[in-house]
Amino acid sequence: MSTTNLLKGKKGIIFGALDEHSIAWKTAEQVHTHGGEFVLTNAPIAMRMGTINTLAEKTNATIIPADATNLEDLQKLVDESQEKLGGKLDFVLHSIGMSVNVRKGRHYTDQKYDWTEKGWDVSALSFHKVMQTLYKSDAMNEWGSIVGLTYIAAQRVFPDYNDMADNKAYLESIARSFGYFFGRDKKVRVNTISQSPTPTTAGKGVKGFDDFISYAEKMSPLGNATAGDCADYIVSLFSDLTKRVTLQNLFHDGGFSNMGVSQAVIEGFSE
Numbered sequence: 381m382s383t384t385n386l387l388k389g390k391k392g393i394i395f396g397a398l399d400e401h402s403i404a405w406k407t408a409e410q411v412h413t414h415g416g417e418f419v420l421t422n423a424p425i426a427m428r429m430g431t432i433n434t435l436a437e438k439t440n441a442t443i444i445p446a447d448a449t450n451l452e453d454l455q456k457l458v459d460e461s462q463e464k465l466g467g468k469l470d471f472v473l474h475s476i477g478m479s480v481n482v483r484k485g486r487h488y489t490d491q492k493y494d495w496t497e498k499g500w501d502v503s504a505l506s507f508h509k510v511m512q513t514l515y516k517s518d519a520m521n522e523w524g525s526i527v528g529l530t531y532i533a534a535q536r537v538f539p540d541y542n543d544m545a546d547n548k549a550y551l552e553s554i555a556r557s558f559g560y561f562f563g564r565d566k567k568v569r570v571n572t573i574s575q576s577p578t579p580t581t582a583g584k585g586v587k588g589f590d591d592f593i594s595y596a597e598k599m600s601p602l603g604n605a606t607a608g609d610c611a612d613y614i615v616s617l618f619s620d621l622t623k624r625v626t627l628q629n630l631f632h633d634g635g636f637s638n639m640g641v642s643q644a645v646i647e648g649f650s651e
């Protein structure tokens with residue numbers, strides 16, 4: 381693991397570290413390695429299940445619980461984070477996703493709509509809520525960076541991704557729409573990373589995940605991007621080396637998104 385001072389002096393908030401497989405967990409480790417300081421946050425219920433304390437000790441971070449759908453929790457988080465870190469923020473990672481329909485095995489054509497709304501609130505609208513809280517509190521330093529996590533099912537059909545596909549399309553749109561105002565008014569960039577299938581709690585909750593991750597591996601010329609690879613990419617987006625990258629949906633997927641078919645996949649069909 382290489383160490384740099386790329387994030388030295390930078391402060392931020394990392395949402396979504398549930399356990400050591402989480403993309404946010406790996407990101408916290410890497411941001412710490414590169415000199416950044418941060419507050420870790422997750423939904424209060426997830427903290428009771430998870431092992432976030434270990435991560436906080438390892439990375440010298442403070443934990444402030446917040447349900448990302450709750451505006452009061454978010455305001456408290458943004459205020460207390462600035463107090464704790466001693467100033468405005470330079471980076472924020474939104475690494476949050478959950479579909480009740482997926483969890484409960486409801487088919488896309490048979491959704492329970494209050495579950496759909498709950499999943500949309502957690503997975504998509506929360507990104508707007510986080511940014512609106514940061515924006516109204518003027519909590520971001522100029523040339524700061526906000527990143528959300530998404531998946532290619534926002535653009536292409538992946539049947540078992542269910543209503544999360546629609547949530548991700550909405551999330552990516554929020555990144556562009558809010559990114560415009562954040563860029564114009566505060567010189568802050570906003571991007572989403574469209575990540576390969578990754579074996580985390582959220583990822584493995586999707587039906588047929590094991591077969592699907594093998595398929596993506598065979599399709600991608602560089603193979604699937606891991607959670608650790610994603611953490612490295614996020615460090616680059618938090619650093620000053622990407623100051624004018626904004627309003628983008630950035631594919632981080634070993635090349636999957638531009639493939640039609642690969643030799644390895646075709647071979648599975650030869651008679």
Ligand SMILES: NC(=O)c1ccc[n+]([C@@H]2O[C@H](COP(=O)([O-])OP(=O)(O)OC[C@H]3O[C@@H](n4cnc5c(N)ncnc54)[C@H](O)[C@@H]3O)[C@@H](O)[C@H]2O)c1
Nearest residue numbers: 396398402403423426448476477529577578580581582583
């Ligand atoms: N795993 C994959 O295959 C994959 C691929 C592309 C994108 N993503 C995205 O990456 C992000 C991180 O997911 P992950 O794969 O690391 O899984 P994960 O299960 O480790 O992380 C999801 C996190 O969302 C948190 N969360 C759920 N409800 C919340 C709420 N109300 N308030 C605050 N936090 C809440 C969970 O506690 C958890 O920490 C998600 O946006 C996910 O959709 C994952």
